[in-house]
Amino acid sequence: xxxxxxxxxxxxxxxxxxxxxxxxxxxxxxxxxxxxxxxxxxxxxxxxxxxxxxxxxxxxxxxxxxxxxxxxxxxxxxxxxxxxxxxxxxxxxxxxxxxxxxxxxxxxxxxxxxxxxxxxxxxxxxxxxxxxxxxxxxxxxxxxxxxxxxxxxxxxxxxxxxxxxxxxxxxxxxxxxxxxxxxxxxxxxxxxxxxxxxxxxxxxxxxxxxxxxxxxxxxxxxxxxxxxxxxxxxxxxxxxxxxxxxxxxxxxxxxxxxxxxxxxxxxxxxxxxxxxxxxxxxxxxxxxxxxxxxxxxxxx
Amino acid sequence: xxxxxxxxxxxxxxxxxxxxxxxxxxxxxxxxxxxxxxxxxxxxxxxxxxxxxxxxxxxxxxxxxxxxxxxxxxxxxxxxxxxxxxxxxxxxxxxxxxxxxxxxxxxxxxxxxxxxxxxxxxxxxxxxxxxxxxxxxxxxxxxxxxxxxxxxxxxxxxxxxxxxxxxxxxxxxxxxxxxxxxxxxxxxxxxxxxxxxxxxxxxxxxxxxxxxxxxxxxxxxxxxxxxxxxxxxxxxxxxxxxxxxxxxxxxxxxxxxxxxxxxxxxx
Numbered sequence: 001x002x003x004x005x006x007x008x009x010x011x012x013x014x015x016x017x018x019x020x021x022x023x024x025x026x027x028x029x030x031x032x033x034x035x036x037x038x039x040x041x042x043x044x045x046x047x048x049x050x051x052x053x054x055x056x057x058x059x060x061x062x063x064x065x066x067x068x069x070x071x072x073x074x075x076x077x078x079x080x081x082x083x084x085x086x087x088x089x090x091x092x093x094x095x096x097x098x099x100x101x102x103x104x105x106x107x108x109x110x111x112x113x114x115x116x117x118x119x120x121x122x123x124x125x126x127x128x129x130x131x132x133x134x135x136x137x138x139x140x141x142x143x144x145x146x147x148x149x150x151x152x153x154x155x156x157x158x159x160x161x162x163x164x165x166x167x168x169x170x171x172x173x174x175x176x177x178x179x180x181x182x183x184x185x186x187x188x189x190x191x192x193x194x195x196x197x198x199x200x201x202x203x204x205x206x207x208x209x210x211x212x213x214x215x216x217x218x219x220x221x222x223x224x225x226x227x228x229x230x231x232x233x234x235x236x237x238x239x240x241x242x243x244x245x246x247x248x249x250x251x252x253x254x255x256x257x258x259x260x261x262x263x264x265x266x267x268x269x270x271x272x273x274x275x276x277x278x279x280x281x282x283x284x285x286x287x288x289x290x291x292x293x294x295x296x297x298x299x300x
Numbered sequence: 301x302x303x304x305x306x307x308x309x310x311x312x313x314x315x316x317x318x319x320x321x322x323x324x325x326x327x328x329x330x331x332x333x334x335x336x337x338x339x340x341x342x343x344x345x346x347x348x349x350x351x352x353x354x355x356x357x358x359x360x361x362x363x364x365x366x367x368x369x370x371x372x373x374x375x376x377x378x379x380x381x382x383x384x385x386x387x388x389x390x391x392x393x394x395x396x397x398x399x400x401x402x403x404x405x406x407x408x409x410x411x412x413x414x415x416x417x418x419x420x421x422x423x424x425x426x427x428x429x430x431x432x433x434x435x436x437x438x439x440x441x442x443x444x445x446x447x448x449x450x451x452x453x454x455x456x457x458x459x460x461x462x463x464x465x466x467x468x469x470x471x472x473x474x475x476x477x478x479x480x481x482x483x484x485x486x487x488x489x490x491x492x493x494x495x496x497x498x499x500x501x502x503x504x505x506x507x508x509x510x511x512x513x514x515x516x517x518x519x520x521x522x523x524x525x526x527x528x529x530x531x532x533x534x535x536x537x538x539x540x541x542x543x544x545x546x547x548x549x550x551x552x553x554x555x556x557x558x559x560x561x562x563x564x565x566x567x
Contacts (some may be wrong), residue, residue: 078395106332112461153417153418154414154415154416154417154418155404155405155408155411155413155414155415155416155417155418156415157418158397158404158405158408158415158418159396159405159408159414161397161401161523162394162395162401162402162405165394165395165396165397166390166393166394167389167393168386169392169393170377170380170405171379171395172353172375172379172384172386172392173379173405173406173409173461173462174376174377174379174380174408175376175379175407176376176407177376190393204437233392
């Protein structure tokens with residue numbers, strides 16, 4: 001039960017990361033590697049401002065900083081004409097220095113410092129702390145998911161979706177594809193940075209290496225979500241990314257619970273889980289083809 | 301309506317492979333003109349369309365559309381006034397978006413507020429009425445993903461998309477060439493009726509010489525980036541297919557190397 005509760009709390013925080021990755025990977029159709037850098041950027045900014053006594057300002061600043069990082073990647077991709085993957089890597093590696101500069105150290109501890117969920121403690125002093133944390137994060141997560149669903153139903157949201165789907169057509173229909181891409185990358189990285197900012201505050205520390213491998217975590221959540229819900233509509237896709245993130249945390253927690261694996265094996269387990277989930281469509285196709293062949297042999 | 305003056309474009313300029321795709325080309329279209337464009341492969345037909353639509357900038361010359369100089373305007377800015385359809389039915393629509401969403405995207409040209417909902421009831425009713433005119437049953441399939449429609453249906457929807465906000469200029473780049481003969485005929489009929497109804501100034505590239513003569517009110521022939529023949533009025537009405545083909549061979553300066561054009565002679 002405790003495992004499930006922990007997985008839910010972590011999963012909901014990483015869900016914002018998953019939403020960001022969903023926007024770039026599925027809607028914009030570009031794997032955006034800025035994520036590793038902007039996650040840490042959000043964590044660093046949020047932690048430093050919490051230490052200074054402003055946890056809420058920390059979260060707001062994380063959002064803005066993430067958006068700025070996304071805009072830089074967008075600029076490199078569109079105006080500077082750099083390959084999308086390379087553009088993301090450039091921003092990510094540049095952010096490493098920025099993050100160390102922001103924190104003035106490789107890591108920042110938040111023990112004894114104010115956090116965003118503490119305002120709720122004061123209102124409900126007798127409730128369990130972890131429950132309050134989860135409620136706080138769940139509200140943020142649900143609010144943002146609904147906002148995104150509505151946004152992608154607007155005309156501008158539709159333009160972003162079409163840009164990722166058929167860029168030629170979009171160019172011939174009076175939409176500024178550069179602006180659409182930059183906006184989408186900004187929104188995505190703002191979500192990722194907020195995810196980092198939340199995790200820094202609930203976890204009680206920020207580390208300069210916190211973001212490494214986050215793109216893999218995000219992709220895993222998106223893909224697990226799609227395996228559960230299927231790829232039907234965008235609304236369902238956004239919801240499935242959130243659910244996928246929670247399920248991913250559960251899988252990891254259960255795998256680590258098993259005494260066969262040590263905590264060091266986390267990254268390998270993640271990679272294997274993603275590898276397996278990614279090959280499910282190919283395996284399904286093979287099985288279907290084999291059935292058809294068998295059926296033909298029987299009838300012959 | 302459209303005024304092209306002394307337009308020149310050279311690809312790979314300054315290299316041994318330099319290719320003069322457009323050579324001092326001038327063309328004037330009046331409002332409501334429907335011009336068919338013929339010419340062999342590499343004559344510069346598509347280059348001319350790309351130049352007008354703004355896929356690249358030309359070294360020399362000017363393009364004026366309805367009194368506005370668009371020579372140096374960006375492609376997406378020109379697209380507000382220029383509708384364009386390509387030969388490939390896959391190119392004109394977003395396959396993972398629904399029919400309704402594709403139309404909403406095209407209709408967005410007329411909307412000021414980018415954060416308005418793309419699914420307003422009033423607009424959806426308008427799309428349904430427009431789709432019904434195609435007579436393909438698409439008005440009942442508005443929630444279908446575009447990618448699930450056939451090539452002909454997609455091309456018809458693309459046509460609707462590029463004319464749903466009446467453009468000042470419509471560029472049709474062999475838009476029926478990839479369709480089967482019956483569907484091609486149908487899409488051409490729809491094109492004619494939409495163009496006539498809204499009096500849209502139109503240019504249509506075709507390799508079907510019969511179609512070129514019987515559609516619209518003017519026919520131009522391109523060769524090596526120049527207009528070598530401009531038929532309109534009485535002269536155009538009198539000319540016969542064999543005569544035009546003969547002229548084509550003469551003007552192009554070489555034997556016909558285009559199978560499709562030879563085949564269409566039989567029509």
